[in-house]
Amino acid sequence: MKTNNYFIKCFCFIAGLMVTISCQDEESLLTVEPSQKLDTKMVELITQDGHEASDIYIKDDFYRVRGSDIMYHKDMADNLLRNNINEEQRWHGVQTYYSHTRDIRIYKESSFPEYLYGGPLYYAAQHWSNISPNINIAITNSRSNADIIVSGYYDSREYGWAVASLPTGNGNVGSWMWINTYQPHNQSYGDKVGLMVHELGHTLGYRHTDQGGGYHIQGTPYSDGSSVMNSGVPGGLWQSNSAGWSAGDKQAIKWAYGLY
Numbered sequence: 001m002k003t004n005n006y007f008i009k010c011f012c013f014i015a016g017l018m019v020t021i022s023c024q025d026e027e028s029l030l031t032v033e034p035s036q037k038l039d040t041k042m043v044e045l046i047t048q049d050g051h052e053a054s055d056i057y058i059k060d061d062f063y064r065v066r067g068s069d070i071m072y073h074k075d076m077a078d079n080l081l082r083n084n085i086n087e088e089q090r091w092h093g094v095q096t097y098y099s100h101t102r103d104i105r106i107y108k109e110s111s112f113p114e115y116l117y118g119g120p121l122y123y124a125a126q127h128w129s130n131i132s133p134n135i136n137i138a139i140t141n142s143r144s145n146a147d148i149i150v151s152g153y154y155d156s157r158e159y160g161w162a163v164a165s166l167p168t169g170n171g172n173v174g175s176w177m178w179i180n181t182y183q184p185h186n187q188s189y190g191d192k193v194g195l196m197v198h199e200l201g202h203t204l205g206y207r208h209t210d211q212g213g214g215y216h217i218q219g220t221p222y223s224d225g226s227s228v229m230n231s232g233v234p235g236g237l238w239q240s241n242s243a244g245w246s247a248g249d250k251q252a253i254k255w256a257y258g259l260y
């Protein structure tokens with residue numbers, strides 16, 4: 001099975017960084033955001049997913065975790081409590097309403113690196129739209145009508161190529177995706193498509209197939225090297241005109257959204 005060597009190298013590099021500079025990194029982040037206090041309920045929610053509390057920090061409206069591309073909206077814990085949703089799930093477990101997921105609109109801010117991901121994002125939206133009758137994702141020119149905002153940012157302290165937020169627990173999909181332009185983004189075009197499919201997968205509620213926390217979706221394999229929702233997206237599986245879903249991915253989509 002082909003894997004993306006860059007991802008592997010990147011993750012090894014990340015692991016090394018986390019070991020060697022974790023204290024320094026934490027200190028610098030705390031310096032940047034001195035006034036932000038972590039909400040106990042949010043920390044509990046995120047550590048239940050297997051993350052270390054010391055890796056959690058706030059950026060804008062989101063709780064982020066160093067070394068992870070998954071973001072948690074700051075309102076998630078309150079929404080989960082209010083809606084009495086069980087959060088012990090690898091499938092995110094936060095309800096998204098089909099009435100919303102049948103009409104997901106993405107707005108690209110000017111900071112979005114169109115030259116890198118404009119095409120791949122378009123094709124990723126097509127792949128999701130083509131796999132399930134309850135998912136339709138399109139690009140919109142209206143920010144006020146958008147469900148997902150995609151932006152670019154430059155941050156040498158963050159390891160991933162992109163981050164995306166999980167659904168917030170109010171029926172909508174996760175509302176933000178960021179591309180870190182600090183990273184080289186030198187993977188193939190098809191692998192960029194795969195990365196965008198992966199990040200949109202987080203906004204639809206999917207977590208990482210190969211990591212703990214969450215809920216195991218019935219019928220999916222416990223280990224699936226071809227899953228687009230692995231933490232290191234498998235390389236060489238996606239193209240603009242052909243989808244690279246694994247059998248397990250399809251099972252997970254069938255379980256949550258239904259398949260065509």
Ligand SMILES: [Zn+2]
Nearest residue numbers: 069070198231
């Ligand atoms: Zn991810």
